[in-house]
Amino acid sequence: MSQVKRKRYEALLAPMQEELVAMARWARVTGQRIVVLFEGRDTAGKGGAIRFISEKLNPRQCHVVALGKPTDAEQGQWYFQRYVPHLPTTGEIVLFDRSWYNRAGVEKVMGFATPDEVDHFLDQVPTFEKMLVDDGMLLFKYWLGADQEKQEERLRERLDDPLKRWKLSPIDLAARAKYDAYTRAREDMLARTHTDHAPWTLVDFNDQKRGRLTLVRDLLDRLPDTQCDAAAIDFPDLGHAPLEESYGVLQPIPTVPDS
Numbered sequence: 001m002s003q004v005k006r007k008r009y010e011a012l013l014a015p016m017q018e019e020l021v022a023m024a025r026w027a028r029v030t031g032q033r034i035v036v037l038f039e040g041r042d043t044a045g046k047g048g049a050i051r052f053i054s055e056k057l058n059p060r061q062c063h064v065v066a067l068g069k070p071t072d073a074e075q076g077q078w079y080f081q082r083y084v085p086h087l088p089t090t091g092e093i094v095l096f097d098r099s100w101y102n103r104a105g106v107e108k109v110m111g112f113a114t115p116d117e118v119d120h121f122l123d124q125v126p127t128f129e130k131m132l133v134d135d136g137m138l139l140f141k142y143w144l145g146a147d148q149e150k151q152e153e154r155l156r157e158r159l160d161d162p163l164k165r166w167k168l169s170p171i172d173l174a175a176r177a178k179y180d181a182y183t184r185a186r187e188d189m190l191a192r193t194h195t196d197h198a199p200w201t202l203v204d205f206n207d208q209k210r211g212r213l214t215l216v217r218d219l220l221d222r223l224p225d226t227q228c229d230a231a232a233i234d235f236p237d238l239g240h241a242p243l244e245e246s247y248g249v250l251q252p253i254p255t256v257p258d259s
Contacts, residue, residue, distance in 0.1 A: 042172045079103060079124075143202045146206055
């Protein structure tokens with residue numbers, strides 16, 4: 001399948017972002033709580049997909065959660081405890097850039113959790129998610145896929161680009177040799193946590209533009225009717241006040257002549 005060209009991508013992006021703004025307005029007016037989990041391969045494009053959704057939304061309403069390494073105190077807690085405070089209240093949208101499924105993925109493959117801890121997690125997570133759904137949250141779980149060749153290409157790009165090198169962690173480098181182990185961990189996770197109340201949706205992100213469009217279209221289509229008229233705003237003409245001359249005016253950087 002050919003890659004989506006930028007012009008076509010931008011043409012499809014604009015109306016979809018309008019729908020996302022309408023979704024956020026609907027959530028605020030109706031008090032809906034929306035949770036979206038983004039899991040997947042390193043470099044698949046989780047961050048780009050999250051930016052696609054959140055870019056035009058109010059950051060006070062739409063929160064991105066990307067937790068770091070657990071603290072010593074968090075390591076002694078019930079596993080889900082560190083995630084619960086980040087769940088949405090009424091009218092909010094929360095996008096998890098990796099989630100509690102770290103335990104079934106990187107923690108399992110890299111040996112940060114014991115087999116018993118992973119097994120216990122996989123036993124508990126369907127019940128935990130059913131509690132969220134039964135309480136009225138709208139929960140969506142996406143796995144973003146990329147084949148090994150594409151992953152290597154993107155890791156190399158991060159290595160060669162000083163503006164992207166911060167994305168290349170020691171864990172990413174160590175995971176390069178564990179592609180098959182991550183595949184096995186994913187299949188076990190899907191088999192045990194793909195439920196009627198919280199199903200997984202797998203999206204091909206070898207072409208990231210196409211992947212973003214596909215994921216967001218699926219998300220919007222799975223929501224109820226989000227049509228909710230925007231409140232009318234009275235915007236009277238107040239005229240034009242003069243510039244406050246008492247403030248300094250920032251001067252542009254002078255042009256450096258060619259030598």
